[in-house]
Amino acid sequence: MQSTDWAPEHSEALGEHLARGMSFSQAAKALNAKFGTAYSRSAAIGRAKRMGFAAAPERPDDPFSPPPIAKTPRLEKPRQRHVPEFMRPMPAWKRKKMPKLRCVEIVPRHLSLFDLERGDCRYPYGGDEEGEAVTFCGHPKRPGSSYCTAHFHLTRGPGTAAERAAGTVLLRLVAAA
Structure with missing residues (x-):
């Protein structure tokens, strides 16, 4: 050095x-x-x-450096205030009375899920109250369906195909529970 x-x-x-x-x-x-x-x-x-020679001699501009980009002036807009989603008041839900369901004139066999055979109707009964057991119709099922003829027509009531499908899914959920 x-x-x-x-x-x-x-x-x-x-x-x-x-x-x-x-x-x-x-x-x-x-x-x-x-x-x-x-x-x-x-x-x-x-x-x-x-x-004391603080300044360096003049140098030509670097031809490879990009020219400075002029920023466009940004107009300040007042922010719109909104209440966050988690602070909005929750709507009060009212209990609705459940409509009476349609029934069929058939006496179910009230079989448990384990007692059902391959060709038995799987229409569920019970399970409405806490701790109540769910049983199934158990009569011979209709070909191409999981239900006997009476319960098949009960589940295929009036309404659109989507409404009928929703009812079928609900019944499957009840059967699985």
């Missing part, structure tokens, strides 16, 4: 080279050639700053 004590003639030569518009690396090379030293570009920059 070279000493920071520059000879006065080296400092004067650096000042002359910078005054002529040389870059710091060019000035360091010229000093090294003239005096047989090994000054680096960084050493020349440091010495020039200590001597």
Whole structure:
């Protein structure tokens, strides 16, 4: 590492080279050639700053740097206030009385799920009250259905196909429970 004590003639030569518009690396090379030293570009920059040459010589603009992008002025809009979803009051739900369901004139066998055979009707009974057992019709089922003929027509009442499908899914859920 070279000493920071520059000879006065080296400092004067650096000042002359910078005054002529040389870059710091060019000035360091010229000093090294003239005096047989090994000054680096960084050493020349440091010495020039200590001597008071704060500004570097003018350099051409870098042709590869993109031009600065002008920002478009942003008009400030007042924020619309809204109540967050979790702070909105919950609607009060009223209990609805369940409509009386249709029934069929058939006496179910009240079989448990384990007692059902392959061809038995799977229409559920019970399970309305807490702890009440769910039993199934158990009569011979209609071909292509899970229910006997009476319960098949009961589940295929009036309404759209989607409404009828919802009822069937509900019955399957009750049967699974």
